Amino acid sequence: xxxxxxxxxxxxxxxxxxxxxxxxxxxxxxxxxxxxxxxxxxxxxxxxxxxxxxxxxxxxxxxxxxxxxxxxxxxxxxxxxxxxxxxxxxxxxxxxxxxxxxxxxxxxxxxxxxxxxxxxxxxxxxxxxxxxxxxxxxxxxxxxxxxxxxxxxxxxxxxxxxxxxxxxxxxxxxxxxxxxxxxxxxxxxxxxxxxxxxxxxxxxxxxxxxxxxxxxxxxxxxxxxxxxxxxxxxxxxxxxxxxxxxxxxxxxxxxxxxxxxxxxxxxxxxxxxxxxxxxxx
Numbered sequence: 250x251x252x253x254x255x256x257x258x259x260x261x262x263x264x265x266x267x268x269x270x271x272x273x274x275x276x277x278x279x280x281x282x283x284x285x286x287x288x289x290x291x292x293x294x295x296x297x298x299x300x301x302x303x304x305x306x307x308x309x310x311x312x313x314x315x316x317x318x319x320x321x322x323x324x325x326x327x328x329x330x331x332x333x334x335x336x337x338x339x340x341x342x343x344x345x346x347x348x349x350x351x352x353x354x355x356x357x358x359x360x361x362x363x364x365x366x367x368x369x370x371x372x373x374x375x376x377x378x379x380x381x382x383x384x385x386x387x388x389x390x391x392x393x394x395x396x397x398x399x400x401x402x403x404x405x406x407x408x409x410x411x412x413x414x415x416x417x418x419x420x421x422x423x424x425x426x427x428x429x430x431x432x433x434x435x436x437x438x439x440x441x442x443x444x445x446x447x448x449x450x451x452x453x454x455x456x457x458x459x460x461x462x463x464x465x466x467x468x469x470x471x472x473x474x475x476x477x478x479x480x481x482x483x484x485x486x487x488x489x490x491x492x493x494x495x496x497x498x499x500x501x502x503x504x505x506x507x508x509x510x511x512x513x514x515x516x517x518x519x520x521x522x523x524x525x526x527x528x529x530x
Contacts, residue, residue: 407502477509
């Protein structure tokens, strides 16, 4: 019976170590996410509540494990006492030993079942934690996109307004191309997209085409994923008939800007979706 006690003790120690690692990882993830994006506090609290429930489940399992350990220790103590006080009662001892052996087999089976069940519970807990983490990062990316650059406004009070007024206005993210977002003009036929061939951001009517009305060919253009990060470097093509001039790019419009609009309604919609999904669950 001492062997079973050692096995159970080792299992309990391993379980406590894994439980501590899980709690530590939860705390590290929670701290890093809180410092990264404070506006998601409501979602983080929801995830913390979920994790707390899972920790409670582990505590229930641990409590059951402790009770099983105490039962086994109690049985071993009773057997040892009977062996010391019943030397002359061989038949009784034989019966007790047989019963103890049967019980040991049962405990061995229960222990194996418990180990398997415990591993499955821990595996399930890790999977749920990873799923929650992935869902949270997806939410972070979506909300960040909504704040950072899902809606743009192209504006000018200078030469572009005079030569290319049709390109001005609001653009919204509709697709991706070359691992970067593509924006479509509200009420117009123009797009903002990145061309890997020319290493430039372009404003034109055909996504992927190297011909456009505006462009940003600076060195920063190839390393920027979000258009609003390009504060300078925009050029425009004059709308004139001379082929020599029309192929010239001009940089004299200092008022030309492409800025992001914070799509607050999009953020509210994402948060409502999260709340609704939790209610369904």
